[in-house]
Amino acid sequence: MTSDSQTPLEKTTAAPRVLIVGAGAVGAFYGALLHRGGATVEVVARSDAEVVRAEGYRIDSPLGDLSFRPTAVYETVDAAATGGGGGPDYLVLAVKVLDDLDRAALIAPAVGSATAIVLIENGIDIEAPIAAAFPQAPLISGIAFVGARRTAPGCVQHQAFGRLVLGDYPRGIGPASHRFAALLEAGGMAGKLTDEVVTERWRKCVWNAAFNPMSVLAGGADTRRLLAGDEPLLRSLMQEVCDVAAAEGHPLPEPLVSASLASTRDMPAYKTSMALDFLAGRPLETEAILGNVVRAAERHTTPVPHLRTLYGLLRLRAAAQAA
Amino acid sequence: MTSDSQTPLEKTTAAPRVLIVGAGAVGAFYGALLHRGGATVEVVARSDAEVVRAEGYRIDSPLGDLSFRPTAVYETVDAAATGGGGGPDYLVLAVKVLDDLDRAALIAPAVGSATAIVLIENGIDIEAPIAAAFPQAPLISGIAFVGARRTAPGCVQHQAFGRLVLGDYPRGIGPASHRFAALLEAGGMAGKLTDEVVTERWRKCVWNAAFNPMSVLAGGADTRRLLAGDEPLLRSLMQEVCDVAAAEGHPLPEPLVSASLASTRDMPAYKTSMALDFLAGRPLETEAILGNVVRAAERHTTPVPHLRTLYGLLRLRAAAQAA
Structure with missing residues (x-):
């Protein structure tokens, strides 16, 4: 944890920019931690976009009130597109992994040349299609141990736990993983870095x-x-x-x-x-x-x-x- | 098939007496065949007893109209009890085999000294408890290949098939099995005798x-x-x-x-x-x-x-x- 991340509000210009794609209960929860940790957090939140744009997320948690207002709220990933620029520092993908969803195609418009991709999703072998589509991007695989549910549009109840186990895919711990874990820790919930994330x-x-x-x-x-x-x-x-x-x-x-x-x-x-x-x-x-x-x-x-x-x-x- | 069973109506005094316990769709269907074959058919039919007593069974079938009126309709097996006599020639048990039903206890009041027990039920190892409870009674194990369903109280639709594979438990074909198959054949649907019914x-x-x-x-x-x-x-x-x-x-x-x-x-x-x-x-x-x-x-x-x-x-x- 750096001293920067301990005083996040004073350092907004240097704040890492995070785009969360699929801000359901889990995405919103980690978005709140990253926001608390000093990141600039934007979200793609299809059905809840209107409510979240107007009122932000309301997040009740044993950690306290984690409610926050994202810097930007998009209805689609296209709307959050890089326009050819460096893109967000982190694109956090927190959608369900379903057969009929091409996740690589989903995030492609928002992945810039400087973007590290963070998967906070369940399952096995879910990284491969993302790694194949974005061979240059650092790929951080994250496994969430969290009980959280969406109780209404824009409203999330964090029930228990919250640890994120993360590391580079397929192995190792690169600088992007270290920085992401530090942001989480500054936000109040230490990530657990692992050099064998597939294990x-x-x-x-x-x-x-x-x-x-x-x-x-x-x-x-x-x-x-x-x-x-x-x-x-x-x-x-x-x-x-x-x-x-x-x-x-x-x-x-x-x-x-x-x-x-x-x-x-x-x-x-x-x-x-x-x-x-x-x-x-x-x-x-x-x-x-x-x-x-x-x-x-x-x-x-x-x-x-x-x-x-x-x-x-x-x-x-x-x-x-x-x- | 004997000549007796070809002219059943002229031989009512010699008709074998059959008691069917559990006269749902399958029990009623075979009851109808046995009735047509010349047997005196009584039934224990809990929920449908009132309707069946008043109007008999109405059975639509590709074989023709199998509707019949049982000689007696009981609400409980106790009501059909032997009172220590020889009992029915055949007690046909056609209830579902469920954990909480003691089938041996269910039929005990109606099993007489001259009664052969016929099981028309699904499953494996379902004969053992009956054989153990009535070691003296011939035990005929029957496997029905029939599509039939109860459409209303006392009403059965016979949809397809109807063959009954039967033989003595645990093996062999005794005289009671032979006679039972002959009754079915006289009723219009040949039973298939097997000396390895468990197979x-x-x-x-x-x-x-x-x-x-x-x-x-x-x-x-x-x-x-x-x-x-x-x-x-x-x-x-x-x-x-x-x-x-x-x-x-x-x-x-x-x-x-x-x-x-x-x-x-x-x-x-x-x-x-x-x-x-x-x-x-x-x-x-x-x-x-x-x-x-x-x-x-x-x-x-x-x-x-x-x-x-x-x-x-x-x-x-x-x-x-x-x-």
């Missing part, structure tokens, strides 16, 4: 690929119901994710599955983000969270029959929901 | 254990949607059922899975009985159709990871439905 992505996926789809297929069940109903199945699913991670060159420590189950058991019952999306009729991140794991397993011929069954059923269920 | 039960289970739970977890999807969505998963599930059947001493011919998938592909799209139960909020035969297969696999340590995943999810889904 960290697999670590989170061990939980996500099991609990998220299972909660949907169980009709929107919460964590406690899943654990009480079939902990052995959760364990089998999580172990298969570990097997795939190892085959991909990201071995995870042996007791991860048991520790993860134990910590979930100790938490209050809660519904996964995919269960909430499902219950609200929103599209699911099926491929990012589960499909890409199954495809990685197929590349290595790692047996994942439990995950494969879960995946087939989740796709069928999602198709029925969409129909 | 036949496994054969039907290959389809049922895959399609029924999958249709529920896919949100009530029909056969065509399941095949289009994930035929490889259906194939894996069906192959695992074959593996368990073989471990149980009931090897099934190699091309069964492919042939079964092909014939389903050739049929019009339809919803499984479990999907219909699920969509109507009725309890599911989870254990009879899938749980007992998984437990058989565990006895033989036959790997069934796809079935095991399906089973865990179906139990969770059913629990959510019931909640």
Whole structure:
């Protein structure tokens, strides 16, 4: 953390410029931290743009009132386009990773020659299309451990946690990652830098690929119901994710599955983000969270029959929901 | 087929007496055939008793009008009790096999010293509790291939098929099975006698254990949607059922899975009985159709990871439905 970031309001001219694409609950939360940390924060916020332009974000949080007014609010990425200039210092992409969304094409208009791209998104193998489309741009992969939800247009409730694990994709910690983590820390929530961010992505996926789809297929069940109903199945699913991670060159420590189950058991019952999306009729991140794991397993011929069954059923269920 | 059964109406005094317990669509359909075949048919029909007593069953069928009036209609099995006598010649049990129903206790009041028990029910290992409770009674295991549904109290629409595969449990074809098949044939639909009825039960289970739970977890999807969505998963599930059947001493011919998938592909799209139960909020035969297969696999340590995943999810889904 530099002295600059400790006195952000006095240094507006030198403030890094951040553009957040997809400012839902998670995007707005990290936008608020970056704003507190001294960044100039602009957002692309489709449905909430009008409200946010008029009133800013209202963000209730255990950290205090994180409400803030972005410097600029755009309805589209085109409206935030660089016009050929250097672009924002950071473009933070915090949209859901869905099949029918070309994320690289989405952000292209706003990626300038000086822009580092920051992904705050769930899933496995989600960096590759961005890295391929912008080979020159520093690419920071971020994994959010945060409970936050949008309660109304422009209104976000930060419920718990908030840690962002981040590092360069595919590995290492470059200067852009360091500066971004320092901004977060100045904003009140230290980021955790890692030089093996893909390993960290697999670590989170061990939980996500099991609990998220299972909660949907169980009709929107919460964590406690899943654990009480079939902990052995959760364990089998999580172990298969570990097997795939190892085959991909990201071995995870042996007791991860048991520790993860134990910590979930100790938490209050809660519904996964995919269960909430499902219950609200929103599209699911099926491929990012589960499909890409199954495809990685197929590349290595790692047996994942439990995950494969879960995946087939989740796709069928999602198709029925969409129909 | 005997000459007696060809002229049933002239032989009422010698007519075998049949009591049907659980006269829903399937029970009423076979009751109608037995009636046409010359049997005296009594029924225990809880919710429909009043209507059936007043008006009989109205049964529309491709076979013609199968409507009939049972000789007696009871609301409970107790009301049909033997009072210590020989009891009916056949007690046909056609209720769903559900966890919270003790089927042996249900029928006990009406099983007499001369009664053969006929099960017309789905699932695996469903005979054992009945065989244990009534070791003296001939036990006929029947597997119905019939499309029939209850359209209103006392009203049944027979849609298609109707074959009953039957034989003595655990194997063989005794005189009671022969006579029962002859009654059905006299009624217009030949039963198919088998001396390995448990093998036949496994054969039907290959389809049922895959399609029924999958249709529920896919949100009530029909056969065509399941095949289009994930035929490889259906194939894996069906192959695992074959593996368990073989471990149980009931090897099934190699091309069964492919042939079964092909014939389903050739049929019009339809919803499984479990999907219909699920969509109507009725309890599911989870254990009879899938749980007992998984437990058989565990006895033989036959790997069934796809079935095991399906089973865990179906139990969770059913629990959510019931909640």
